[in-house]
Amino acid sequence: MKKIAxxxxxxxxxxxxxxxxxxxxxxxxVVGLGAGTNVELLxxxxxxxxxxxxxxxxxxxxxxxxxxxxxxTRVLHGEEGLNEIAANxxxxxxxxxxxxxxxxxxxxxxxxxxxxxxxANKETLVTGGHIVMSRAAEKGVxxxxxxxxxxxxxxxxxGEDRKALKRLILTASGGSFRDKTRDQLKDxxxxxxLKHPNWSMGAKVTIDSATMANKGxxxxxxxxxxxxxxxxIDVMIHxxxxxxxxxxxxxxxxxxxxxxxxxxxxxQYALTYPERRPSPASPLDLLAAGAxxxxxxxxxxxxxxxxxxxxxxxxGTAPAVFNAANETAxxxxxxxxxxxxxxxxxxxxxxxxxxxxxxPDLEAILDADRWARLEADSIGG
Numbered sequence: 358m359k360k361i362a363x364x365x366x367x368x369x370x371x372x373x374x375x376x377x378x379x380x381x382x383x384x385x386x387v388v389g390l391g392a393g394t395n396v397e398l399l400x401x402x403x404x405x406x407x408x409x410x411x412x413x414x415x416x417x418x419x420x421x422x423x424x425x426x427x428x429x430t431r432v433l434h435g436e437e438g439l440n441e442i443a444a445n446x447x448x449x450x451x452x453x454x455x456x457x458x459x460x461x462x463x464x465x466x467x468x469x470x471x472x473x474x475x476x477a478n479k480e481t482l483v484t485g486g487h488i489v490m491s492r493a494a495e496k497g498v499x500x501x502x503x504x505x506x507x508x509x510x511x512x513x514x515x516g517e518d519r520k521a522l523k524r525l526i527l528t529a530s531g532g533s534f535r536d537k538t539r540d541q542l543k544d545x546x547x548x549x550x551l552k553h554p555n556w557s558m559g560a561k562v563t564i565d566s567a568t569m570a571n572k573g574x575x576x577x578x579x580x581x582x583x584x585x586x587x588x589x590i591d592v593m594i595h596x597x598x599x600x601x602x603x604x605x606x607x608x609x610x611x612x613x614x615x616x617x618x619x620x621x622x623x624x625q626y627a628l629t630y631p632e633r634r635p636s637p638a639s640p641l642d643l644l645a646a647g648a649x650x651x652x653x654x655x656x657x658x659x660x661x662x663x664x665x666x667x668x669x670x671x672x673g674t675a676p677a678v679f680n681a682a683n684e685t686a687x688x689x690x691x692x693x694x695x696x697x698x699x700x701x702x703x704x705x706x707x708x709x710x711x712x713x714x715x716x717p718d719l720e721a722i723l724d725a726d727r728w729a730r731l732e733a734d735s736i737g738g
Contacts, residue, residue: 370477409431
């Protein structure tokens with residue numbers, strides 16, 4: 358039986374992970390659930406899976422639910438609570454599904470404890486990829502991608518000679534506004550932005566999909582996961598989200614992983630690798646799909662993707678600054694403080710003010726993260 362801890366259990370990836378786990382109760386034991394402020398959903402999860410540990414965002418929330426969790430469940434809180442679950446809940450597999458840069462420290466804690474990592478938090482590698490991958494190699498820990506695109510690349514590369522790899526091709530749906538012009542984006546609303554055409558995701562990731570910042574984060578993550586330079590990582594728009602990503606080899610062969618847009622497929626593959634098991638997802642019917650379409654990426658239309666490539670190539674603390682500025686700007690947009698197009702303006706301004714420090718340690722990354730958030734919060738919309 359695999360002992361699993363889920364950091365971000367009440368989010369989109371966390372709830373879908375628990376759906377996968379619940380279909381094979383004899384195969385998994387949930388030993389820890391880390392959440393934020395959605396305590397009612399966390400309590401439902403705790404009642405069903407009865408984990409030894411749960412964690413919430415604050416001490417006040419922890420105190421408010423301590424009498425409502427199952428007997429024997431310990432209630433933790435804050436970053437310390439997440440780290441405790443990651444390192445000391447006895448998990449041999451930790452799913453990191455936290456939103457944003459919060460996942461970096463807890464992922465490192467899980468690696469140090471020797472747990473395999475199911476990585477759905479791309480910001481972990483964006484902000485500290487050089488530290489995470491080095492630490493995982495040192496500890497002999499597997500990092501298995503949960504994002505659909507990186508799972509696709511992982512599957513296409515499985516068993517292949519990496520020396521024959523020519524390039525990685527990430528696909529992007531284009532997000533909520535893929536058919537709108539730049540002029541039409543000036544007055545779009547939060548409600549419009551949250552209507553993703555293909556995927557069921559959390560609010561932050563859905564906005565990132567609309568700006569293509571999400572794909573930029575995925576490019577940086579792919580660089581670290583697969584050790585591929587940025588000039589050999591391409592992005593194309595694929596509105597149907599059926600081809601999840603592709604790999605081109607030196608002999609011109611292209612391998613792709615296809616499937617209906619359902620995150621439970623890459624989640625389950627990460628949990629069961631190298632095995633494949635029956636999935637709750639609907640099987641792909643290419644005859645019903647009819648046609649698949651692909652468009653070249655327009656970096657003028659999606660400046661956040663261009664900025665992500667630039668930050669990745671600059672290296673050091675630049676990707677952490679890109680991520681933190683974007684997180685802050687997206688939060689401000691969701692609070693309706695700034696218009697949609699101000700997100701990319703804020704990110705570009707903050708990056709222009711930053712001198713990237715090379716080979717940063719964890720403290721330098723966290724300092725850059727804090728600085729970027731303050732800068733992004735101070736810029737008018």
